Amino acid sequence: MKYFGLVLLTFAALLLSACFAPPHRTVGMPENPTPLDSLSQVVFVNAVVVPLLPPEFKYLGTIQTEADAGCSDGGTVGFLREEARRVGANIVYVKNAQTKTAFLYTQYTTSVFHCLTLHVDLLYAEAPLITRWQEQIKAAEEKKGR
Amino acid sequence: MMRKFKFLFVVALLTASFAFSGEFDDFEKSLMQNSEPSGSTDSTSSASSMDAFEQSLISESGTEMENIYQLREALLEAAKRGDTAQVSRGIEELEALKTEDMVPLVDVESQVLLIRQKMWPQLLQYEVKRYKNFYNDLVNEKARYAENDGLMLYIKKEISKFDTTSALLMQLESDIDKSSSLSESEKLELKILLLLNDAYRDDKVNERIARLSQMFLEKYPDHPDAKWIENSVAGSYFRRDFWDLWNKDRQEHREENIARNFYTGGLGFNLYFLSGGLAFGMDELYRSDLFEPEPPGIYLELYLQIKRFAISFELLPSGIEGVATYSLGLGFVAYDSRYLKVRPYIGLGMPAMILDAKQDGYLAMPGGDREYFQEGNNEMYAESFGFTLAANVDFKFLTTYLFSSSSNFFSMMLTGKFGITYMEFDDTIVKGSGVTPFFALGFGLLLW
Numbered sequence: 221m222k223y224f225g226l227v228l229l230t231f232a233a234l235l236l237s238a239c240f241a242p243p244h245r246t247v248g249m250p251e252n253p254t255p256l257d258s259l260s261q262v263v264f265v266n267a268v269v270v271p272l273l274p275p276e277f278k279y280l281g282t283i284q285t286e287a288d289a290g291c292s293d294g295g296t297v298g299f300l301r302e303e304a305r306r307v308g309a310n311i312v313y314v315k316n317a318q319t320k321t322a323f324l325y326t327q328y329t330t331s332v333f334h335c336l337t338l339h340v341d342l343l344y345a346e347a348p349l350i351t352r353w354q355e356q357i358k359a360a361e362e363k364k365g366r
Numbered sequence: 367m368m369r370k371f372k373f374l375f376v377v378a379l380l381t382a383s384f385a386f387s388g389e390f391d392d393f394e395k396s397l398m399q400n401s402e403p404s405g406s407t408d409s410t411s412s413a414s415s416m417d418a419f420e421q422s423l424i425s426e427s428g429t430e431m432e433n434i435y436q437l438r439e440a441l442l443e444a445a446k447r448g449d450t451a452q453v454s455r456g457i458e459e460l461e462a463l464k465t466e467d468m469v470p471l472v473d474v475e476s477q478v479l480l481i482r483q484k485m486w487p488q489l490l491q492y493e494v495k496r497y498k499n500f501y502n503d504l505v506n507e508k509a510r511y512a513e514n515d516g517l518m519l520y521i522k523k524e525i526s527k528f529d530t531t532s533a534l535l536m537q538l539e540s541d542i543d544k545s546s547s548l549s550e551s552e553k554l555e556l557k558i559l560l561l562l563n564d565a566y567r568d569d570k571v572n573e574r575i576a577r578l579s580q581m582f583l584e585k586y587p588d589h590p591d592a593k594w595i596e597n598s599v600a601g602s603y604f605r606r607d608f609w610d611l612w613n614k615d616r617q618e619h620r621e622e623n624i625a626r627n628f629y630t631g632g633l634g635f636n637l638y639f640l641s642g643g644l645a646f647g648m649d650e651l652y653r654s655d656l657f658e659p660e661p662p663g664i665y666l667e668l669y670l671q672i673k674r675f676a677i678s679f680e681l682l683p684s685g686i687e688g689v690a691t692y693s694l695g696l697g698f699v700a701y702d703s704r705y706l707k708v709r710p711y712i713g714l715g716m717p718a719m720i721l722d723a724k725q726d727g728y729l730a731m732p733g734g735d736r737e738y739f740q741e742g743n744n745e746m747y748a749e750s751f752g753f754t755l756a757a758n759v760d761f762k763f764l765t766t767y768l769f770s771s772s773s774n775f776f777s778m779m780l781t782g783k784f785g786i787t788y789m790e791f792d793d794t795i796v797k798g799s800g801v802t803p804f805f806a807l808g809f810g811l812l813l814w
Contacts, residue, residue, distance in 0.1 A: 247608070248611075267565070271563075275501065282608065313602060347501035349504060
C-alpha cells in the first residue's frame, strides 16, 4: 500500500509517454512538406528483405529514433508512420532495428525499458509492388474494422 | 533435419524475390520478435504446400505444369553436362513462363545454376534484370511453384556446398576477379549486386556496398547503370551511418541553421575589461581631499533575450572614476546577423561608488551626529538614481552548435557598449547630478 501511489504515478506516466513521440533525430527532412494523401497507405519495408530502393523515388529524409523511459514499440512505429505521412512519404524503409535499454530512476525503484530503435529512410515512390503492399494493408485494415 | 534447416537458411539468404508484406502489424511483430523476415513467396514458403504425390499428379496432367517440369528436367541435364548455352537458354525459357500465379524457377535456382557453371556475364545480366524489376515483378500469395523435382534436389545439394557463415561474394570473389569474360566495370557491378544478398545483415557488407558503389561511380560515371547504382542500389547504403550523415548535414546546413536563429532569443553574459567616458556637471561630487575612489575594475552584464526583446542586469561603467551603475535594462534587438548584433536598450539603475578614506577623520551626519572614519576604510555610497540609454554592439567571432543540438548555438563575442547615463547622488559625502557618456569593451558568451 505504501508504494501504491508511486506505482499509480509511474503507470500513468508510462501511459502518457506512449502518446508522445519517442526521442529522435532527423536529417534531410523537407522544410515545407506536402503531406501524404489521406487515402494513401504508408508501407514499412524491411531492408533486409528488400535490399534496394525503387528505380524512381523521392527521398524525404532519414530518422533515427532513440531509447527513452516509457517507450513502446507501437508508439515508435506509429510515430514514424505519422512522420512519413506528414512529409509525404509512402515508404518507411527500415534499415536498422535494434533493442536498446533506457532506465528510469525514482526514489524507490529503477525501471528498465527495452526500446525498439529504428533507423529509417522516408521515401515516396510509385511501383506495382508498392501498390500491392498498400492494397494488402488496406485489406488488412478493412478486415480488422469488420 | 539440419540439412533442411541449412537449405531454408541459404535459400532465404540468397533469395530476394520476396513479395514483402508491408502490413504494419506483421512487421511490428517481426521487429519485436527480432525474427528473420517473413512473408516470402519463394520456394521456402511454398515448399511444404504440396507433397510429392500432388506434384506427380500435376506433372502427369498434361497441363502447363508438365511443360514446365520438362523444361526444368532439361535444365537439370544441361547443368549436369556443363552445357552453359543450354543452361542459359533453359533459364530464359522458364523465366518467360513466369506469371503472377506461376513461378517456374525461383531466383535462387537461377543464381545457383549460373554460379556453379561460372557463367558470370549471364549472372550479371540476370542480377541486373532481377533487381531492376524488383519493384515491378508481382507474385501472388497463392502462386504455384515448380518444386519437389530433380532440379530442386540438385539445387539443394549445390546450396549445401555454400558456406553459410560468410557472405556469398566472399566465396565467389576470386573467381569473378579471374574471369576474362567480364570487363572491369562488369566485375564491379556484379560484386555490388551479389553483396545485396547479404545486405543489412552485416555492417561490413553494407560498408562494402557503399565503397564499391562509390568506386564504380568514380570510375564509370557515364556507365548506363551509374544513375541506377547511385540512387536505387547504393542510395540507402550511402546513408547507412546515421551519425555521420547527421554530422555532415549539420555542417552543411550550419549557416542556414544559424540564420534561422536570428532574433529568436538566448542567454548572454558579457564581461567588460576596458571602459571610459566623460562626465558633465559632477565636478564636485565628493571630497577628493578626504577620499579617493576605488573603481570596480571589471563590469559585467547578464541578459535574457526573448524574441527581439531583452532584459538585462548589469554593472555599468561611467565617465567618472569609481562610479558604477547597477542597472536593470529593457532592450530591443534592432539588428542581428551572422557576425553582428545591435541591441539598444534603456536602463534604470542605482549608481554607486566606493570611496577609500585617505586619513582618519569625522564625518558630520544629518542631525548633528558624527561618524568616525579611519584611513584605509572604504564604504559604498549609493543613495542615488540613474537612467541609461545605451546600445550593445556584439561581434560574434565564433559560433558553434551547442552540444548535439542542431538548432541551438554557442557564440563567443567581442562586445562593445556605448551609452549615456543621467545620475543623481544624494548621499552623505557623494552629492550631485550630471550626465556621463561612456563606453565599455569586453568579451561575451551567448547561448542562443
